[in-house]
Amino acid sequence: SAVISQKPSRDICQRGTSLTIQCQVDSQVTMMFWYRQQPGQSLTLIATANQGSEATYESGFVIDKFPISRPNLTFSTLTVSNMSPEDSSIYLCSVGESTEAFFGQGTRLTVV
Amino acid sequence: AQSVTQPDIHITVSEGASLELRCNYSYGATPYLFWYVQSPGQGLQLLLKYFSGDTLVQGIKGFEAEFKRSQSSFNLRKPSVHWSDAAEYFCAVAGSGGSYIPTFGRGTSLIVHP
Numbered sequence: 001s002a003v004i005s006q007k008p009s010r011d012i013c014q015r016g017t018s019l020t021i022q023c024q025v026d027s028q029v030t031m032m033f034w035y036r037q038q039p040g041q042s043l044t045l046i047a048t049a050n051q052g053s054e055a056t057y058e059s060g061f062v063i064d065k066f067p068i069s070r071p072n073l074t075f076s077t078l079t080v081s082n083m084s085p086e087d088s089s090i091y092l093c094s095v096g097e098s099t100e101a102f103f104g105q106g107t108r109l110t111v112v
Numbered sequence: 113a114q115s116v117t118q119p120d121i122h123i124t125v126s127e128g129a130s131l132e133l134r135c136n137y138s139y140g141a142t143p144y145l146f147w148y149v150q151s152p153g154q155g156l157q158l159l160l161k162y163f164s165g166d167t168l169v170q171g172i173k174g175f176e177a178e179f180k181r182s183q184s185s186f187n188l189r190k191p192s193v194h195w196s197d198a199a200e201y202f203c204a205v206a207g208s209g210g211s212y213i214p215t216f217g218r219g220t221s222l223i224v225h226p
Contacts, residue, residue, distance in 0.1 A: 004155075006155075031213075033213065041218065041219075042202060042216045042217060042218040042219050043156075043202070043216045045213065048213070092155060092156070096213065100146075100158060100161065101146075101158075101204075101206075101214055102158075103148075103155040103156040103157075104155050105153075105154055105155040106154075106155050108153075
């Protein structure tokens with residue numbers, strides 16, 4: 001199983017600023033994903049982070065708002081840009097290994 | 113497209129009582145099915161999964177789930193709930209055809225009364 005470390009665990013940010021969330025995995029993985037969990041809601045896939053190429057974004061999410069980096073097979077970052085209160089959510093990093101998904105503990109973001 | 117329905121937003125049970133959380137899925141082929149639990153302030157932990165074979169699967173923490181193809185259901189059960197089971201429970205479905213990306217239901221919040 002994969003162990004995922006996600007930083008920061010929580011943050012309170014001013015609107016208009018940006019926050020970069022880091023995701024570190026203890027082993028090399030092919031597939032890494034970023035999810036958003038809005039208050040009281042389920043998980044929504046933001047994008048698939050591809051190593052060596054641009055991330056693949058789901059409908060409703062764009063690179064300018066959520067730029068993603070994947071410099072190697074164990075690390076990825078998600079940036080939430082130009083934040084507004086509507087961006088207040090939990091952001092989760094996930095890796096797909098074989099037929100199971102593993103999740104980090106999430107980053108609880110509050111935008112004020 | 114695959115989808116998951118968890119019809120119950122909240123479920124309240126007394127400690128020691130039995131529990132069943134409902135999950136219905138939509139998927140055109142044989143699905144992979146999962147139940148995850150999210151405790152307050154935590155990430156998601158896999159409780160159990162179904163890929164094939166025996167339709168009754170056992171998971172961690174005393175949970176089990178039964179896959180019923182005819183009903184497109186994968187309900188989660190526990191015979192005796194503990195106060196520590198209070199959490200958010202998510203059912204998820206993924207395609208069995210290769211690229212694995214689960215789709216989650218909206219979750220069911222379990223409240224346990226002493």
